[in-house]
Amino acid sequence: MIQSVPKVACINDLSGYGRCSLSTAISILSVCGIQPCAVPTAVLSKHTGFEGFHFTDLSGSLEPFFKSWDDLCFDGIYTGFLGSLSQISVVESFIKEHKSCQQKAPIVVVDTVMGDNGRLYSTYTMEMCKALKSLVAIADVITPNVTEACFLTDTEYCGDKLSDNDCRILCEKLRELGAKSAVITGIRRNSSVLNYICSDNVNDIYEVHRTNHIFSGTGDIFSSIVTAFLVAGKSLQCAVEAAGSFISETTQYTLSSADNNSDGVIFEPFLKNLGGLL
Numbered sequence: 572m573i574q575s576v577p578k579v580a581c582i583n584d585l586s587g588y589g590r591c592s593l594s595t596a597i598s599i600l601s602v603c604g605i606q607p608c609a610v611p612t613a614v615l616s617k618h619t620g621f622e623g624f625h626f627t628d629l630s631g632s633l634e635p636f637f638k639s640w641d642d643l644c645f646d647g648i649y650t651g652f653l654g655s656l657s658q659i660s661v662v663e664s665f666i667k668e669h670k671s672c673q674q675k676a677p678i679v680v681v682d683t684v685m686g687d688n689g690r691l692y693s694t695y696t697m698e699m700c701k702a703l704k705s706l707v708a709i710a711d712v713i714t715p716n717v718t719e720a721c722f723l724t725d726t727e728y729c730g731d732k733l734s735d736n737d738c739r740i741l742c743e744k745l746r747e748l749g750a751k752s753a754v755i756t757g758i759r760r761n762s763s764v765l766n767y768i769c770s771d772n773v774n775d776i777y778e779v780h781r782t783n784h785i786f787s788g789t790g791d792i793f794s795s796i797v798t799a800f801l802v803a804g805k806s807l808q809c810a811v812e813a814a815g816s817f818i819s820e821t822t823q824y825t826l827s828s829a830d831n832n833s834d835g836v837i838f839e840p841f842l843k844n845l846g847g848l849l
C-alpha cells in the first residue's frame with residue numbers, strides 16, 4: 572500500500588533571494604518526504620541582511636488564508652519569520668484551533684526568528700518579541716539562537732559563548748514560558764558550535780565543527796530539519812544531531828566554494844543525503 576505523505580503548515584516569509592525561510596523549508600521538508608503547505612507571512616525581494624530589500628507585509632491575508640484551511644488537518648505546524656504584531660495572534664489562534672479540533676494534535680515547532688548577534692532584525696520590535704512568548708507557550712519545540720533566547724527571557728546578551736550552566740539556566744527560563752522542549756542553537760565554543768536540548772528528562776549537548784564565517788539562514792535549515800525529523804517520527808536528539816551535522820557539512824562546503832557567501836549556505840548538493848536519513 573502507498574503510504575500517505577505527512578503535511579506540515581509552514582508559516583514563514585518568502586524571500587526571493589538569499590537562501591532562507593520558506594524556500595529553505597520547502598526544499599528540506601520535500602526531500603524528507605513531507606508535504607510543505609506554505610503560508611507566506613511576507614514577501615521580500617531579498618532577506619533583511621541585504622541592503623535595499625523590498626518588503627510586502629501579508630498580515631491582512633493571513634486570517635482569510637487560514638479560514639480556507641479550516642477543513643484541513645496537519646501533522647505539523649512550523650512557524651518562522653512573522654512580519655507584524657497582528658500576525659502573531661492570528662498564528663496563535665490557528666495553532667490552538669488545530670490542536671483542539673484535530674483527532675491527532677499536530678507537532679508544533681516555533682522557530683523564534685527575531686534577531687542575531689545581540690540585535691533584533693530591522694522589521695522586528697520589542698512588542699512583537701513580547702507577543703511571541705504566547706506562541707512559545709503552546710509549542711512542542713522552540714529553536715531560538717542565543718540572541719533570541721536572551722530576548723525571550725529578558726536576559727542580558729553577553730555574546731554567543733555560553734557555559735553549560737548558562738545554557739541550562741537559559742533553557743529552564745525558556746521552558747518556564749511553556750514550551751515543552753527548547754533547543755538553543757548556535758552556541759560558540761572554540762572551533763565548535765553547540766546545540767543545547769532541554770526537555771522533561773533530558774539535558775543534552777550536540778557539538779559540531781564550525782566555520783569562522785557566520786552564514787545567514789542556518790537557523791532556518793536547522794528548524795526545518797528538526798521539524799521534518801520529528802514529523803517523520805524521529806526523536807528530538809536524532810533530529811538535532813542530523814541538523815547540526817548537515818549545517819556543519821554544508822557551511823564548510825560553502826566556504827570552500829567560489830560562490831559569494833552572502834547568498835547563504837549552499838545546501839542543494841547535499842539535500843538527497845538528508846532525505847536518505849529517513
Ligand code: PXL
Nearest residue numbers: 584591592618619620652788
Ligand atoms: O533566516 C532568518 C530570516 C528569515 N526571514 C527574513 C530574514 C531572516 C534573516 O535575516 O531577513 C526575511
